[in-house]
Amino acid sequence: MKNIGFLSFGHWSPSPHSQTRSASDALLQSIDLAVAAEEIGADGAYFRVHHFARQLASPFPLLAAVGARTSRVEIGTGVIDMRYENPLYMAEDAGAADLIAGGRLQLGISRGSPEQVVDGFRYFGHVPTDGSDHAEMAREHAALFLDVLSGKGFAEPNPRPMFPNPPGLLRIEPHSPGLRDRIWWGAGTRATAEWTAEQGMNLMSSTLLTEDTGVPFHQLQAEQIQMFRDAWKAAGHEREPRVSVSRSIFPIVSDLDHAYFGHETRSQDQVGFLDGGNARFGKTYAGEPEQLVKELADDEAVAAADTLLLTVPNQLGVDYNAHVLDSVVRLIAPELGWR
Structure with missing residues (x-):
């Protein structure tokens, strides 16, 4: 048995050949x-996140809207580039979206892919610390995000707050129990996959690996x-971890498919x-169902x-x-025993 979902990059283009011609089209x-x-x-x-591009970018309004319109499917990302994220603000957004969806959020996060602009994360106000780099900054953001998702209090309360506080240190609200176990890391190498396991995140692996040993991609x-x-x-x-892989699969059952x-x-x-x-890219599966x-x-x-x-076009x-x-x-x- 396998969970089967789709992963959309949410491209849009004003081209007459596109059915998705605007950002509004892509979202709706x-x-x-x-x-x-x-x-x-x-x-x-699941939805890809890219900045400075005619693609889906800010994921949480979309995830919340999908959560409100559906009742069963898992809702996720593949992946959010943590170089761009404020971890505490992200924890608030993620908690809210997960509560709206009834605990169905499956968030894929990672260092991200090559960007549309040079060091785009700097425009978002994030700069690596001295002695660090952008990849390490992504992992630092991820570590803080995971920590606050645990629901532990860490912020000193105001002794004269506008509203009464519960006792002790305060946590990020809204808190969604269980979300910490539904965070995935998009790993492009074997070494990163091992690091992902050490952090207690699920593994998300796409149709691209940023290493090559000469063996077939799969x-x-x-x-x-x-x-x-x-x-x-x-x-x-x-707990038992989860693992996802992405594939481009197109059964040809009509003239349009062909x-x-x-x-x-x-x-x-x-x-x-x-x-x-070097990087190795997986093939597209296209052909008759058999x-x-x-x-x-x-x-x-x-x-x-x-x-x-x-992956869907x-x-x-x-x-x-x-x-x-x-x-x-x-x-x-059904023929492969996935159903």
């Missing part, structure tokens, strides 16, 4: 797709997942250069994960993306 269609996913029987609605990712699980066990955490993705039927892994080092069942059965990382996020519109989700949930998942 994201809500509609989450509602459609729940009706189809999918398990999650095998490298499966190795990353196993190292995460081994490190989790060694750390002595009491027109959009027929050229991807022979897709292969790609190796490139990103952030100063063929995809065979190919996905051999994907070791998908087999190892409990959650599968389907959101500019093709809500109806088409709901069709893709339905095809995977109805035609692919």
Whole structure:
């Protein structure tokens, strides 16, 4: 059994070929797709976060709106760039969104990806301390965020407050119990996956790894997942961790599917250069359902994960993306034992 959700970057473009031509379109269609996913029987609605781009950026208003319009699906991010975040303000937003959604928030956070602008986090008022760098700053922000989510009091109360305080030090409000256990780290390497386990976060792994050992992507990712699980066990955490992987999967069951993705039927892994080092990109799965069942059965990382996020081409519109989700949930998942 696997949780199956979608992951949307929320692109918009004024191009006549786009069904998503404005920021308003991207936000409202994201809500509609989450509602459609729940009706189809999918398990999650996840959204990418990018700054200074024509994509989804500020996640919490969207997450709260999706939470208010749905009742069952998990709602999450993949991922929030912690270099840009005020951890305490983020804890307030996250707590509020999770309470609105009834405890369904699954927040993916990380150092983030290459940016649209140079050191964009500086425009948000965040600067690495002396002797640190932007990656370390992201981890510092994450550590503080996780700490305040625990619900422990830490702030000295005013002896003459406007409103009466409970006894002791004060915590961030609103507090949502259990949210700390539903934080994921987007790890691009095996070493980062081990660090993620040590911090007690779930593992989120995408279609990109920022290292390459020459083995197929799914095998490298499966190795990353196993190292995460081994490190989790060694750390002595009491609960069972969760692991998600992202895949681009397009069953071809119509002429329109073939027109959009027929050229991807022979897709292969790609190796490139990103952030100063080699990176391996996973292939796109496109083909008739029977063929995809065979190919996905051999994907070791998908087999190892409990959650599968389907990257969706959101500019093709809500109806088409709901069709893709339905095809995977109805035609692919049962044949692989995911349903």
